[in-house]
Amino acid sequence: MTGKTFDYAPAPESRAVVDLASSYGLFINGEFTAGAGSASFKTINPATEEVLAEVTEAGEADVDRAVSAARRAYERVWDPVPGRERAKYLFRIARIVQERSRELAVTESLDNGKPIRESRDGDLPLVAAWFFYYAGWADKLGHAGLGTEPRPLGVAGQVIPWNFPLMMLAWKIAPALATGNTVVLKPAETTPLTALLFAEICQQADLPAGVVNILTGAGPTGQALVTHAGVDKVAFTGSTAVGRGIARSLAGTDKRLTLELGGKAANVVFDDAPLDQAVEGIVNGIFFNQGHVCCAGSRLLVQESVAEDVLERLKARMATLRVGDPLDKNTDVGAINSAAQLARIRELSDTGDAEGAERWSAPCTLPDHGFWFAPTIFTGVTQAHRIAREEIFGPVLSVLTFRTPAEAVAKANNTPYGLSAGVWTEKGSRILWMADQLRAGVVWANTFNKFDPASPFGGYKESGYGREGGRHGLAGYLR
Amino acid sequence: MSSSDRVDVRKTYKLYVGGAFPRSESGRSYVISDSRGRFLANAAQASRKDGRDAVVAARKAQPSWARRTPYNRGQVLYRAAEVMEDRREQFVEQLRAAEGVGQRKADAYLDAAVDRWVWYAGWADKVAQVLGGANPVAGPYFNLSVPEPTGVVAVMAPADPLLGLVSVVAPAIVTGNTVVVVASRPHPLPAVTLGEVLATSDLPGGVVNVLTGSATEIAPWLASHRDVDALDLSGVDADTDGPDLAHDLEAAAAETLTRVRRPEPGADWLRTPGLDRLSWTLETKTVWHPVGV
Numbered sequence: 001m002t003g004k005t006f007d008y009a010p011a012p013e014s015r016a017v018v019d020l021a022s023s024y025g026l027f028i029n030g031e032f033t034a035g036a037g038s039a040s041f042k043t044i045n046p047a048t049e050e051v052l053a054e055v056t057e058a059g060e061a062d063v064d065r066a067v068s069a070a071r072r073a074y075e076r077v078w079d080p081v082p083g084r085e086r087a088k089y090l091f092r093i094a095r096i097v098q099e100r101s102r103e104l105a106v107t108e109s110l111d112n113g114k115p116i117r118e119s120r121d122g123d124l125p126l127v128a129a130w131f132f133y134y135a136g137w138a139d140k141l142g143h144a145g146l147g148t149e150p151r152p153l154g155v156a157g158q159v160i161p162w163n164f165p166l167m168m169l170a171w172k173i174a175p176a177l178a179t180g181n182t183v184v185l186k187p188a189e190t191t192p193l194t195a196l197l198f199a200e201i202c203q204q205a206d207l208p209a210g211v212v213n214i215l216t217g218a219g220p221t222g223q224a225l226v227t228h229a230g231v232d233k234v235a236f237t238g239s240t241a242v243g244r245g246i247a248r249s250l251a252g253t254d255k256r257l258t259l260e261l262g263g264k265a266a267n268v269v270f271d272d273a274p275l276d277q278a279v280e281g282i283v284n285g286i287f288f289n290q291g292h293v294c295c296a297g298s299r300l301l302v303q304e305s306v307a308e309d310v311l312e313r314l315k316a317r318m319a320t321l322r323v324g325d326p327l328d329k330n331t332d333v334g335a336i337n338s339a340a341q342l343a344r345i346r347e348l349s350d351t352g353d354a355e356g357a358e359r360w361s362a363p364c365t366l367p368d369h370g371f372w373f374a375p376t377i378f379t380g381v382t383q384a385h386r387i388a389r390e391e392i393f394g395p396v397l398s399v400l401t402f403r404t405p406a407e408a409v410a411k412a413n414n415t416p417y418g419l420s421a422g423v424w425t426e427k428g429s430r431i432l433w434m435a436d437q438l439r440a441g442v443v444w445a446n447t448f449n450k451f452d453p454a455s456p457f458g459g460y461k462e463s464g465y466g467r468e469g470g471r472h473g474l475a476g477y478l479r
Numbered sequence: 480m481s482s483s484d485r486v487d488v489r490k491t492y493k494l495y496v497g498g499a500f501p502r503s504e505s506g507r508s509y510v511i512s513d514s515r516g517r518f519l520a521n522a523a524q525a526s527r528k529d530g531r532d533a534v535v536a537a538r539k540a541q542p543s544w545a546r547r548t549p550y551n552r553g554q555v556l557y558r559a560a561e562v563m564e565d566r567r568e569q570f571v572e573q574l575r576a577a578e579g580v581g582q583r584k585a586d587a588y589l590d591a592a593v594d595r596w597v598w599y600a601g602w603a604d605k606v607a608q609v610l611g612g613a614n615p616v617a618g619p620y621f622n623l624s625v626p627e628p629t630g631v632v633a634v635m636a637p638a639d640p641l642l643g644l645v646s647v648v649a650p651a652i653v654t655g656n657t658v659v660v661v662a663s664r665p666h667p668l669p670a671v672t673l674g675e676v677l678a679t680s681d682l683p684g685g686v687v688n689v690l691t692g693s694a695t696e697i698a699p700w701l702a703s704h705r706d707v708d709a710l711d712l713s714g715v716d717a718d719t720d721g722p723d724l725a726h727d728l729e730a731a732a733a734e735t736l737t738r739v740r741r742p743e744p745g746a747d748w749l750r751t752p753g754l755d756r757l758s759w760t761l762e763t764k765t766v767w768h769p770v771g772v
Binding site: 444475 | 615726738741758765766
């Protein structure tokens with residue numbers, strides 16, 4: 001290849017498909033309603049800082065109202081109705097998600113900052129697939145290996161993060177409804193919009209009132225929800241610090257709890273790996289979704305003999321990443337979700353410099369407005385560095401090296417987290433040995449960041465407990 | 480056999496930690512009485528240091544125990560049943576003395592305890608097929624879920640001194656976990672004897688560690704211990720341990736996201752168990768690999 005390469009022309013996805021209201025109420029008992037208090041907040045487009053809509057901040061009275069509605073719906077409608085009928089509602093929801101998928105994808109990219117390529121080709125297909133998958137379980141629960149007549153728990157209080165807003169909603173709501181529970185769900189405060197559109201979808205599907213309730217708000221709303229006496233089951237996805245607090249506040253109660261928390265995954269590259277594929281996997285592992293991924297491959301462990309080669313190829317590949325407008329169909333890396341998250345990424349990266357690691361960032365022009373962070377790697381990282389131990393939740397990769405498989409395993413497992421791990425090698429027996437040794441709930445071998453509703457997902461150690469997805473995902477909602 | 484003027488050789492009841500039978504490092508003991516209040520023995524009163532030593536032993540033993548083949552672990556558990564059956568009279572006598580039950584009831588509990596070992600022994604090489612398996616993902620990927628032991632399990636044993644104890648220990652270790660168990664405080668002698676059974680059943684030292692003493696004293700140190708992966712509160716009883724212990728232990732365990740199984744007052748240990756005592760100390764690991772030529 002010589003000389004010039006073609007440059008990309010802008011290829012923006014149209015916003016015309018999205019028609020947002022200027023303000024949204026809470027979705028309780030099948031309808032949008034004003035909050036008991038007057039508190040509200042604005043949700044913005046992190047790529048431009050433009051205000052997208054005004055959203056209600058639910059208080060304790062609203063939580064109480066939503067939990068009561070969910071309880072009534074559980075007792076009068078959702079528990080008595082046969083599984084095959086519950087299934088049909090879930091199939092309806094899956095279909096409407098597919099019908100409105102472009103609108104939902106564009107809204108997701110607007111509110112979250114993620115590239116339209118990912119929301120369109122990743123998040124939305126998985127959302128529909130999740131509802132389809134669990135719809136099929138609703139009338140087969142006696143065959144799931146959880147007893148012949150498993151029973152729902154009752155009202156589920158669910159709190160989800162901002163990194164995959166609608167997908168996390170689907171991971172939570174689909175299995176809860178399939179198993180006969182009703183739901184009060186709180187989306188993250190920076191990404192409430194697709195959850196509110198999902199409330200409309202529940203209306204279009206004629207889902208009985210109160211089966212799904214959506215409360216917008218921040219931490220205090222979530223805390224009020226998970227500690228509400230009428231909630232039988234809490235499902236949380238988010239940071240380990242918050243998850244730990246929830247586990248503490250549920251101690252001594254009868255509430256059931258599943259937690260999907262942070263990670264610091266090792267992505268292990270052996271010297272016999274197909275290096276170009278491995279580099280794609282490294283890039284996908286840490287720069288997918290701006291690194292806002294709990295299972296991100298944020299620690300690269302590369303065998304010393306190929307470290308220089310891998311880093312050279314990695315930098316060359318990173319230089320081609322297109323960072324910018326999330327609605328541009330050619331964009332690879334979008335906006336950081338919020339000013340607060342950007343500040344955290346900057347702070348932790350600065351400790352990388354301060355502790356003696358060497359920073360390299362992809363050469364790219366960042367937009368003037370909004371929240372941006374260039375894809376970055378740190379080399380010369382040791383296991384004691386904060387950037388090797390703490391979850392950055394951004395497009396920042398810490399590179400460490402190893403000599404032997406045993407050393408790779410020791411370093412990979414040297415973390416309180418245990419959500420995921422990656423292995424790159426051509427040797428089958430080594431893949432199986434590594435998969436066996438790694439203390440992580442998901443091991444991707446010669447691939448990374450793959451998700452499927454049939455595949456259980458969840459962590460070891462301080463990455464939480466319980467599994468979402470697959471037959472295993474039913475267990476957290478049945479007794 | 481024994482002539483009336485012979486003086487019995489009595490046994491000192493000690494802890495069972497790391498395959499050895501130490502006294503409590505604290506030098507303390509407490510009196511065990513039979514159901515009529517008569518002196519039976521002095522049992523070691525384990526301290527928090529004993530608890531930590533037991534966790535160290537359990538952690539050290541765990542990887543190699545988990546690496547044994549399931550077939551081998553199954554045989555070791557079956558061996559425990561054999562040796563226990565062999566000691567039937569001793570256990571029955573201890574149960575009668577401890578709980579004041581008749582021969583028939585003590586026999587029934589001993590039978591059930593031996594059978595429970597056999598039941599769980601058989602699960603060793605079957606549980607992965609029942610709880611794991613291939614996942615039909617929508618793409619060209621091999622995708623397999625397997626259950627793995629979570630690691631070190633700290634157990635507050637139920638008041639039922641033998642059957643309850645076996646019912647909580649056997650399912651934890653058969654899958655490759657190791658255990659630190661705090662025996663029933665009023666009736667610890669069957670637990671110590673069980674330790675002797677395990678020590679002669681080819682179970683590697685440290686896989687099961689038995690502490691006698693007070694759960695209220697030792698459990699908080701186990702619950703907050705960073706090397707404990709799961710905490711079984713089955714035996715915690717609000718009536719005898721106070722209303723706050725279960726809450727406090729669960730809250731302490733939350734600091735490291737230790738898996739917690741809540742108290743089970745009034746559990747019927749004679750009932751054939753389900754899978755849940757196996758599954759709660761297991762992690763599910765899912766492995767993906769592309770399929771292609």
